[in-house]
Amino acid sequence: MAKPKLVRRALDSYTVKHIGKVICRGDCVLMRPSDSSKPSYVARLEQIEADARGENVRVQVRWYYRPEESIGGRRQFHGSKEVFLSDHFDIQSADTIEGKCTVHSFKSYTKLDAVGNDDYFCRFEYNSSTGAFNPDRVAVYCKCEMPYNPDDLMIQCEGCSDWFHPTCIEVKPEEAERLDHFYCLDCSPENKKKLQNSRVSTRETDVKVDTKRRRR
Numbered sequence: 001m002a003k004p005k006l007v008r009r010a011l012d013s014y015t016v017k018h019i020g021k022v023i024c025r026g027d028c029v030l031m032r033p034s035d036s037s038k039p040s041y042v043a044r045l046e047q048i049e050a051d052a053r054g055e056n057v058r059v060q061v062r063w064y065y066r067p068e069e070s071i072g073g074r075r076q077f078h079g080s081k082e083v084f085l086s087d088h089f090d091i092q093s094a095d096t097i098e099g100k101c102t103v104h105s106f107k108s109y110t111k112l113d114a115v116g117n118d119d120y121f122c123r124f125e126y127n128s129s130t131g132a133f134n135p136d137r138v139a140v141y142c143k144c145e146m147p148y149n150p151d152d153l154m155i156q157c158e159g160c161s162d163w164f165h166p167t168c169i170e171v172k173p174e175e176a177e178r179l180d181h182f183y184c185l186d187c188s189p190e191n192k193k194k195l196q197n198s199r200v201s202t203r204e205t206d207v208k209v210d211t212k213r214r215r216r
């Protein structure tokens with residue numbers, strides 16, 4: 001008997017029956033990891049395709065890496081819901097899709113009123129062979145000069161607009177949450193005069209992602 005020709009066609013959308021959700025090209029999804037003790041993989045659907053009978057649905061995905069999966073590992077400034085858009089593509093069976101999720105931009109993530117289970121954010125692209133990030137520099141804040149981790153409480157100085165971790169400026173977190181107005185040491189009234197002259201620094205200097213301290 002002649003084998004049927006393997007004609008595959010692209011689908012705009014597809015209903016994943018076991019989760020009862022419609023997936024479309026461009027959606028972000030959670031996929032079952034090969035090691036079930038690991039968290040679900042996060043992926044963006046680049047293409048959905050089926051065989052001529054509309055079965056055997058496969059998806060072309062572009063993986064998001066979690067910080068733990070990157071060459072440099074998880075760093076202190078990585079958020080718990082942070083993922084990196086990698087250059088690693090794959091073909092997977094649609095059966096491995098466990099659910100849909102949303103990968104927000106960094107900005108929209110920090111503006112969420114509540115972070116749901118299925119909310120993630122991405123601020124870096126990641127080269128899976130070299131371990132390089134794009135952008136390779138990010139703004140840093142506070143006395144500790146760290147990139148912003150959206151999981152950490154920070155308070156903003158009304159003088160210089162820099163953000164500070166309460167613990168880095170010896171303020172208790174509960175106190176920090178109650179503060180209506182905050183001026184950092186440099187901007188506190190006693191130092192105001194001095195500041196008038198040195199106010200130019202709006203911290204546009206950036207840090208290399210793979211170095212801890214800001215380059216001077």
Ligand SMILES: [Zn+2]
Binds near residue numbers: 144
């Ligand atoms: Zn700090």
Ligand SMILES: [Zn+2]
Binds near residue numbers: 157159183184
């Ligand atoms: Zn200040």
